[in-house]
Amino acid sequence: MDHSFGYNAASRPEDFIGRSDLLWLLADIAAKGGNLLLNVGPRGVDGAIPDEQLTRLDWLGEWAVPNHRALMGTRPWVFPGTSTDTGATVRYTARGDTVFALVQGAAALVVLGEVRPTPVTTVTTVDGRPLEWSDTPGGLSVGLPPVQVAEEPAVVVMDGVEARPA
Numbered sequence: 688m689d690h691s692f693g694y695n696a697a698s699r700p701e702d703f704i705g706r707s708d709l710l711w712l713l714a715d716i717a718a719k720g721g722n723l724l725l726n727v728g729p730r731g732v733d734g735a736i737p738d739e740q741l742t743r744l745d746w747l748g749e750w751a752v753p754n755h756r757a758l759m760g761t762r763p764w765v766f767p768g769t770s771t772d773t774g775a776t777v778r779y780t781a782r783g784d785t786v787f788a789l790v791q792g793a794a795a796l797v798v799l800g801e802v803r804p805t806p807v808t809t810v811t812t813v814d815g816r817p818l819e820w821s822d823t824p825g826g827l828s829v830g831l832p833p834v835q836v837a838e839e840p841a842v843v844v845m846d847g848v849e850a851r852p853a
Contacts, residue, residue, distance in 0.1 A: 688703055688725060688726055688740050693728025694731065696730075703739050704743065705838075707839075713747060713758065714840050717761060718778035718779055718780050753814070754842050757787035760782060761787065762780065763779070763780065763781070764780060769801060773794070776791045777790050778840075786802070786845045787842060788802070789842055790843065794831075795830060797828070797831055798823060801826065801851050802827040803848065805849055810843060811846075812843070812844065818830055829843055
């Protein structure tokens with residue numbers, strides 16, 4: 688989880704991937720149909736997993752467990768990813784008729800230009816709380832849920848949506 692393969696006693700803190708980058712890497716890979724391969728290796732001295740690597744595994748678990756619906760058992764959507772007009776980065780995953788938008792770097796409101804609502808559209812958080820949304824000429828405008836930690840991607844769950852024609 689740094690620039691080395693396995694454990695390297697010479698690794699410095701700045702060599703390790705940061706929380707924001709690690710969580711976004713997972714979201715990005717899931718949106719493209721991939722799997723995140725982690726480079727975790729034990730120390731040669733005692734065979735224990737180093738604290739720096741355990742910390743990063745904890746970060747993944749803290750975010751991926753509550754957001755597992757948007758990651759596990761999903762497929763890439765029609766648009767795996769894009770950026771909004773305001774510079775937020777968005778990745779999409781899907782399962783059945785449900786589309787998940789994983790959003791990084793957005794304020795309280797994001798316009799998902801690739802999404803068009805239907806008469807049966809619902810927009811919620813991963814735990815089912817409804818989110819404010821509206822159809823705009825630029826796409827589906829969604830009031831994002833507050834994230835627990837600033838560097839975590841926000842997850843929006845959309846049922847009954849369609850891809851907006853290009």
